[in-house]
Amino acid sequence: MLLAEVNGHISALAVGAAAIGPGIGIGLVFAAYIQSTARQPESSRMTQPFLWLGFALIEALALFGIAFGFVFRN
């Protein structure tokens, strides 16, 4: 006997879950950049490539979630 039912695509839940990790990760990357620049402002130019590299690598994981949300439709 069916008491309750939830309809819809489970990939929508997956997309939301996929955004948790990258959210924390990108926050950590930018926090590290801001802190290091606050401690030693002259180093900001040198560490900027790592900032963008880290951001894009981590952002890719969130976007895998969105892309595979479309791939795994039923």
Place this chain on the structure above:
Amino acid sequence: MRGEVTGWAADELPFPPSVEDFFLPSLIEGAGPWLTKVTLLVWVAVALIIIFFTFSYRSPKLIPGRLQWMAESIYGFARNRIALDMIGKEGLRFAPYLATLFCFILLTNMFGIIPGIQLSPNSHIAFPAVLAVISWVMFLYIGISRFGFAGYLKKTLILPAPLFIQPLLIPIEFLSTFLVRPFTLAIRLFANMFAGHVILLVFTLGGFVLLNAEGLFLRPVSVLAWLLTIALTGLEALVALLQAYIFTVLTSSYVQGALAEEH
């Protein structure tokens, strides 16, 4: 968006946007799927890059005019910040390819926000996939031609780690270096362009849905949706530039890893 948008009734709107919105019809009636807006845009991007760099080096002067300065700045950025900084002195060999790669990806990404075009060819998986395969074959070929097949595998897979952990480490290294890299390169670029376009579609079409809404107080909210579209277009421009830079930087990083002598 094209003109027919203004004449849509509430139930005719293509909302929510789906993957099917990305499959465009052929431009000429019987031509087949190889001639669409997307493939035409790729040819246009190639032509623009060739024309731009050819014309800016027509008669190079010691004190450059604006066009020559622009071309030199773009090439200089790719050569110095990407090829030299990531690979070192040997990177100058790759500077032309990396500069071309950067310009091509930047231009095709920017097509996603230029009014009238508003579609990036990189939102179809084929184009990032081919670029990623080229980068993959490139760093494999460079590594194997320098160290030999067995030497390259040994250098890449055997890391300085205790012997008991190697049976775990070697498959992980093999997977991440030889199998996963082209996929992540391609999907990163594709997903950024795809998701960006879908977000813009959601807010633009959502504005029209709100405009046709039942409740009278929902209709002014459509203006908010369109303002957000403008803000997100700015974000798209940043993402386009960043993704072009990231693809090129990662390619040069993989080449540097293939060329490096020892860990």
